[in-house]
Structure formats: structure tokens, C-alpha cells
Amino acid sequence: MKRISLVILSLTIALFIACESAPKKEPPPKKVSTDTSSIFVKSSNEQLAKIPVAGFGYKSSKVPAQKWNKFAKDAAPIIKKIIDNLPEGYVLQVTGHADSRGPEEPVGRKPGNIKISTDRAKAVYNALRKEGIDSPNMTYKGVGSSEPIEGVDSADDSQRRVTFRVVPKE
Helix, strand or coil, X not given: CHHHHXXXXXXXXXXXXXXXXXXXXXXXXXXXXXXXXXXXXXXXXXXXXXXXXXXXXXXXXXXXXXXXXXXXXXXXXXXXXHHHCCCCCEEXXXXXXXXXXXXXXXXXXXXXXXXXXXXXHHHHHHHHHHCCCCCCCEEEEECCCCCCCCCCCCCCHHHCEEEEEEEECC
């Protein structure tokens, strides 16, 4: 009996020593996001949100020259700098918007908000190119009235605008 107790005690000690000397698994360190692309995109989009092109007439894609000249002077350099520093796989999208008056898709003689907003985006895209901002990393798109300014009546004139944002390349 003493022998069995001694064997059990020896095995217990050996097990205890083995467990103590086994490497302890530490939890993996928390990842700190250092993805510079996402930081650049977020920062750029915050800047771009402050410089929409507004002042479009009803069903029009023509920006009044006075408003464009001010925009080009103030915002074009910001847009150029962002385009010049775009991370791989991203583009600057010129996005046209419309108010909620009229149908989204063409109906009869009405071109529809998608077409009108696309024409606005293309007009600003072309105007930027005339300002010397011409890059394969710049694109345009019309979204109709699907992205209204929050807190503003969807039929309000201010919904007729062009905005800019950095998006993944399609």
C-alpha cells in the first residue's frame, strides 16, 4: 500500500512538473489597424463631403459659371491632390444627384432622374478634366434621388447636386 501511495505521489509530482514546464499560450495581441488605405479613404471622403457642386436648375446639368468658378478655385486643388494620392484599387467617383420630382427612370418625354443625375456628374467630370484633372482613377455616376441630403425635403432644389467620394474600383 505504501508502494502504491508512493507511485501515485511520484506520478502526481511528475504531472505537476510537466504542466508547469509546458509553454503557456498567451492570447494573440490585439491588432491595431494601421491600414493606411482605409485611413486615407475616410479622411479624403470627409474632405470631399464639404465640397459639393450645387446650383443646378430643374432637369438641367449645367452649373452656373459663377458657382463653377468659385468651386474650381477652392475645390479643384483638393480633388487633384486626392486623385494623385489614391491607394491601389480606388477611384474618385463624381456622383450626380437629383431631387425627387419626376420619375427615376425615363417615362415618355421625361428623361428620368437617373439620366439627369448622370448628365450632371458627367458635366462636372468633364469640367474637372478641363481644369487639368484628368485621370483614369476618376469616374462618374448618377444616382437619381436615391441619396438625399438628410433633413432636407427630397424635392428641395438643394438635392440637385454633384458630390465626390473615394470608392473601390469596380
